[in-house]
Amino acid sequence: MAVEIALSQDGQDLTIKVKGRFDFGKHQEFRDAYERQGRTFKSVVVDLKDATYLDSSALGMLLLLRDHAGGDSADVRVLNTSSDVRKILAISNFDKLFNIS
Amino acid sequence: MVDHQPLTVLIAEDGAADRLLLARIVRNQGHAVLTAENGEEAVALFAEKRPQLVLLDALMPVMDGFEAARRIKKLAGETMVPIIFLTSLTEEEGLVRCLEAGGDDFLAKPYSPVILSAKINAMDRLRRLHATMLQQRDEIARHHNHLLNEQRVAKAVFDQVAHAGCLSAPNIRYLQSPYALFNGDLLLAAFTPTGEMHVLLGDFTGHGLPAAVGAMPLAEVFYGMTAKGYGLAETLREMNAKLKRILPVDMFCCALLLNLNFERRMVEVWNGGMPDGYLLSASGGEPLPLVSRHLPLGVLDSAQFDEQTEVWPLAPDDRLFLLSDGVVDTCDEHEQLFGVERLKQALVANRQPERLFEDVLQALERFGGQSRDDVSLLEIRAVAPQVLAPPPVVYSDSGESSPLDWSLSFEFRAQTLKRFNPLPYLMQVLQEIHGLRIQSGALHSVLNELYSNALEHGVLGLDSSLKRDASGFAAYYQERSRRLQGLQEGFIRLHLHVEPQEGGGRLIIEVEDSGKGFDVGRVLARPLVEQRLCGRGLSLIRRLSRHAEWADEGRRARVEFAWEALA
Amino acid sequence: MSDNHIDQKVLGELQEVMEDDYLRLLETFLEDSELRLGELHKAKSADELGHAAHSFKGSCGNMGAVVLAELCRQLEDRVKQQPLYGIEDLINQIDREYDAVRQLYRDECRRVSVG
Secondary structure, eight states, X not given: OOEEEEEOTTSOEEEEEEOEEESGGGHHHHHHHHHTTTSOOSEEEEEOTTXXXXXXXXXHHHHHHHHHTTGGXXXXXXXXXXXXXXXXXXXTTGGGTSEEO | OOOSOOOEEXXXXXXXXXXXXXXXXXXXXXXXEEEESSHHHHHHHHHHHOOSEEEEESSOSSSOHHHHHHHHHHHHTTSOOOEEEEEOOOSHHHHHHHHHTTOOEEEESSOOHHHHHHHHHHHHHHHHHHHHHHHHHHHXXXXXXXXXXXHHHHHHHHHHHHTTSOTTSTTEEEEOOTTGGGGTEEEEEEEOTTSOEEEEEEEESSSHHHHHHTHHHHHHHHHHHHHTTOOHHHHHHHHHHHHHHHSOTTOOEEEEEEEEETTTTEEEEEEESSOOEEEEOTTOSSOEEEOOOSOOBTSSOTTTOOOOOEEEEOOTTOEEEXXXXXXXXXXXXXXXXXXXXHHHHHHHHOOSGGGHHHHHHXXXXXXXXXXXXXXXXXXXXXXXXXXXXXXXXXXXXXSTTOOOSEEEEEEEEHHXXXXXXOHHHHHHHHTTOGGGGGGXXXXXXXXXXXXXXXXXXXXXXXXXXXXGSHHHHHHHHHHHHHHHHTOOSOEEEEEEEEEEETTEEEEEXXXXXXXXXXXXXXXXXXXXXXXXXXXXSHHHHHHHSSEXXXXXXXXXXXXXXXXXOOO | OOOSSSOHHHHHHHHHHHGXXXXXXXXXXXXXXXXHHHHHHHOOSHHHHHHHHHHHHHHHHHHTOHHHXXXXXXXXXXXXXXOOTTHHXXXXXHHHHHHHHHHHHHHHHHHHHHX
């Protein structure tokens, strides 16, 4: 699986791990990762440790996730970004919407 | 034993007994049979009756099975007609000849009805599969043609909208794939009524039709508001609000917008999500990056959207170079990106300005990247305003009902000054006076100067001498933005007075502000070069109007325009 | 009738497949065989001889004339090796074998038409 999910013990926090290219090909899988749970979460972490590349449709997917998680009040963090991925996020100024580290 | 659709099977066999036996076996399996005694007969029968399957003896008189197979395959064209060779040939060479002639299978003598039946069924499955594949291929081709045609039409409609602007101006050069629209790339340029140039290079998320649909409303807002004289800030706010409203959450548009004022020699920049553009100084030196400081259009609510721009001085022959992410994101075979550094090197190494695109493209080629179809390049050169001739505005009314004797007064207070630009509205009112239309560019420029003087130096109390050099220039506009956000009090009063005169009429504009005023005599005494960079555009106002004067220690400007009666 | 000239199992299967046309098949085979033998004798080159032997071998095989089919196979092989002297012996053997099976097929025709 190129998109893996993990739930915290109390089920409040969701971690979504994306592997390989994060592009339109992952659209359905990524969406399923949070929608399949049929509920909302206190926080969502997107772990990009094993993501090699990220395109503009991936940015769109992050926006969808943020919207699903509550929009402006959402706690969505993007973790373990490589320098290339960070550059892409920086150009789009997504650090204004997401907690990126 | 018919468990499938009956076929018509052609049997070509020169031995009469073998032919009789084979025909019987095949008929018993429920198929219709055609028989031929040699290859020539077989080919003729095939051409006439188009059987679905052929059993062919290899060695026959007149024309052997190999030649017959070749001719039948040729006649069949794209349709798959399986050929089973009937042979007691055992040596490899003979079997290879059968395959080379187009045979699909063999049946050895003596004939076994069970094996023959199995082979016919297998070949029939293959034949059907092939037919389905052809059908699907044709369907895909049909859909594809349909799609291409739709794209062609969509592009034609869009080009009508997109090319409404001034992309063909002599100081603009661009390079874009003809299908850029379907890559989500967008390039727009238009003159404001005062002869400023607004430019947008955008990139919608995704590809194909979804990427193209957002382009239309964006272009409409861009052209509509630019033509009415709105500034970048208002246009940006409107574009963002519109895209936010109509696009799904995961779609947005990265965009870099420029407002080039050749008269005041400055360029205003807003970049949301596009790669750095560059300001290339005519006097050389490091390219100045135009960095993305904002989220793309269509992401944020209007309340959170930040339309703040940066302003840089623009000397004649300075150039602005913009590009799409297709350039820096071009990958080589090791998934290495071309990147910003290589681009900068190419920009710095460029010696002949007119070969800039070629140099960048050559650098891309040398890098060995896979060429992408979504590379957009744009270059705008700063020129004297006279070089550019904004197209005349076309008016639809006859002028018979032109109002000629009226006055109008406004007072704009702090909360309004923060967000609202009254000039496009006022210009629309003044456009009603037919005699003035011929001067509308000058009128617009003068109103613009008067209003920004009143706002920036009057209400906001900004010191124009800050604009003496490039860094001060940027600082000036940052400070302007900061003070405007914090504005609590102050006003600008605007009076328009129109009256008929012998053989025509005149317009008097009075602009009054709540600021401290200025020493008019001293400013006007400065040399022209200095006035241009940091003055208040006073000389411009005097040049463009019939009469201009300042009163109340510079707090009130009074400018007059006049016109002759129309023929 | 006990002999090993013809495979009786093949004949049985042929009758089953051909039903009413079984007799016609037997008669057609005999007529066809006369033509094939004529071709064998008239052949003017090794190639023509090989072709004729190959075709005859095929139909003999189909009809269960196993010995005749085997002799034709030997002939087909033999013509590939020059010189051809001594080949007449093989053709004579085919003639004799054909005489024998012709009688057997005629008996079979009679049996079928009577039955």
